[in-house]
Amino acid sequence: MNNLKKIILILTIFPFCGATGFAQTHRFIYELKYKTDSTSEHYEKENAVLDITGNNVQYYEYQAIEYDSINTNSPINSFSSYDFSIAKLKRELASETNKNYYLLNDTYWVFESNDAIDWKLEPDMKQVGEWKVQRATANFGGRHWTAWFANEIPFPEGPYKFNRLPGLVVEVSDSKNNYLFNLAKIEHPKNPNTNIVETLFKKKPMPISFEKYQKLLLDFYSDPYHRFRNMEEGTWSIGITDGTEVKTKEGLNKITKEKQERIRKENNPIELDKAIKYN
Numbered sequence: 001m002n003n004l005k006k007i008i009l010i011l012t013i014f015p016f017c018g019a020t021g022f023a024q025t026h027r028f029i030y031e032l033k034y035k036t037d038s039t040s041e042h043y044e045k046e047n048a049v050l051d052i053t054g055n056n057v058q059y060y061e062y063q064a065i066e067y068d069s070i071n072t073n074s075p076i077n078s079f080s081s082y083d084f085s086i087a088k089l090k091r092e093l094a095s096e097t098n099k100n101y102y103l104l105n106d107t108y109w110v111f112e113s114n115d116a117i118d119w120k121l122e123p124d125m126k127q128v129g130e131w132k133v134q135r136a137t138a139n140f141g142g143r144h145w146t147a148w149f150a151n152e153i154p155f156p157e158g159p160y161k162f163n164r165l166p167g168l169v170v171e172v173s174d175s176k177n178n179y180l181f182n183l184a185k186i187e188h189p190k191n192p193n194t195n196i197v198e199t200l201f202k203k204k205p206m207p208i209s210f211e212k213y214q215k216l217l218l219d220f221y222s223d224p225y226h227r228f229r230n231m232e233e234g235t236w237s238i239g240i241t242d243g244t245e246v247k248t249k250e251g252l253n254k255i256t257k258e259k260q261e262r263i264r265k266e267n268n269p270i271e272l273d274k275a276i277k278y279n
Contacts, residue, residue, distance in 0.1 A: 023053050023054030024053070024188055025051055025052070025053040025188065025189055025192045025194065026051070026052045026053075026155070026186070026188060027049060027050070027051050027052075027186070027187040027188065027189055027192070028049070028050040028051075028052075028157075028159075028168065028183060028185075028186055029047055029048070029049055029050075029062065029183075029184050029185040029186075029187065030047065030048045030049075030050065030159045030181045030182060030183055030184060031045070031047060031048075031181070031182045031184045032045065032046045032047065032048045032159070032179070032180070032181050033045055033179075033180045034046075034086075034178060034179045034180070034268075034270070035178045035179075035268055036085065036266035036268055037265050037266050037268060038176070038178055038268040046061050046062070046063075046084075047061070047062035047063075047184070048060070048061055048062065048159050048160075048181065049061070049062050049064070049065070050157060050158070050159055051192060051194070051196075052093065052155055052157060053192070053194050054093075055092050055093045056090075056092070056093075056194060057089075057090070057091050057092065057093055057095075057157060057163075058088075058089065058090050058194075058196060058197050059088065059089040059090075059159060059160060059197075060088040060089070060196060060197050060200075061084050061086070061088070063082065063084075064088070064196060064197075064200050065196070067080055067081070067082060067200060067201075068193055068196050068199070068200050071200065071201065071202050074202075079201050079202040079203070081103055081106075081201055083103075085266075085269065086160070086269075086270055087100040087101060087102055088100075088101040088102075088197040088200075089101070089160070089161065089197065090197050090198070091163075093155075093156070093157065094156040094157065094163055094164050095163075096114055096115055096116045096117075096164065097112060097113070097114055097115070098112065098113050098115055098161055099111075099112055099197075100112070100113055100210075101197050101198070101205055102213065103201055104213075104216055104217070104220065105216070105220065107203070107206055108201050108203040108204070108205045108206065109205065109206055109207075109208045109213055109216075110198075110205035110206070110207055110208070111207065111208050111209055111210050111213055113210065115140075115161040117138045117140045117161070117162065117163075117164065118138055118139075119136045119137070119138045119147070119164065119165055120136060120137050120138060121134065121135075121136050121165075122134070122135040122136060122137060123135075126148065128148060128150075128170050128171060128183075129170075131150040131152060131153065131170055132150065132151075132152070133148040133149055133150050133167075133170050133171070134148065134149055134151065134167075135147070135148055136148075136149060136165055140161070140162075140271075141270060141271030141272060141273055141274065142271060142272035142273030142274075142275075143174040143175065143176070143178070143179075143270075143271075143272055144174060144175040145162070145172060145173070145174050145175075146172065146173060146174075146175070147162055147165065147169050147171065147172040148169070148170050148171040148172070149165040149166070149167040149168060149169050149170060150167045150168050150170050151166060151167040152167065153167055153168035153170075154167065154168075155167070155168045156168075157169070158172060158181075159172065159181045160181070160270065162181075168183075169181075169183075170182075170183045171183065178268060179270050214274075214276060217276055218276060218278075221260060221263050221276075221278055223256065224256060224259045224260070224263075225238065225252055225255065225256055225259070228252055229249075229252070233247065233248055233249060234247070238252070238255065240255065260278075263278060264278045
């Protein structure tokens with residue numbers, strides 16, 4: 001029996017139960033640096049969360065925890081939202097099948113994907129903090145990735161879809177350093193929302209195929225402010241990040257072109273082979 005099968009078997013039989021007898025949540029927080037524009041030297045920064053509770057695995061951005069708390073305590077028909085370009089994920093432990101969650105146009109969408117990664121274990125070892133880690137490499141999503149995993153942390157998991165190695169992924173990055181994940185902290189929250197990726201926005205996720213979701217993104221690009229097109233001037237306004245407001249059709253045309261230019265420029269998804277070809 002290979003190392004990965006041994007680990008999965010151990011985790012299935014002994015799901016790391018706490019004193020209460022319920023499966024404890026192991027939370028791994030990663031520092032994520034990524035480029036929305038591959039031609040730029042600028043990095044966006046975000047903390048990413050990998051929650052493992054028994055056989056349940058969730059991956060999401062850290063700010064979701066704050067928004068989940070806000071929305072839990074808000075009125076029934078009210079919720080706060082935010083934009084994030086990387087999917088929230090849910091899967092079973094060490095599974096290659098992921099549920100991908102995105103909020104778009106005030107609707108919460110979900111589609112499944114099969115994300116098998118053919119890792120090559122390398123002999124290289126190094127020390128990362130208190131862990132001795134081993135290198136693994138793979139091609140996935142149109143990029144070449146290098147991961148460093150710790151055998152002594154017995155979870156065949158990692159951030160995003162980088163799992164099924166014989167130990168937790170501590171670091172992973174692509175060859176052009178567009179995306180870099182580094183394990184920063186380990187926590188064991190007492191009362192986590194073990195269904196956060198589904199309940200975060202107080203909306204039932206709507207199933208959709210990947211192809212139809214891509215079509216929604218293309219439609220959004222074609223007219224990102226379409227809801228205001230058929231409304232009379234004076235009945236609507238759009239707040240801009242510089243503090244000004246757009247209230248006219250002329251202004252709407254201007255910010256539409258600016259939005260489309262930004263979408264074309266910031267088209268550097270983590271799975272590069274799924275990038276949309278905008279005109």
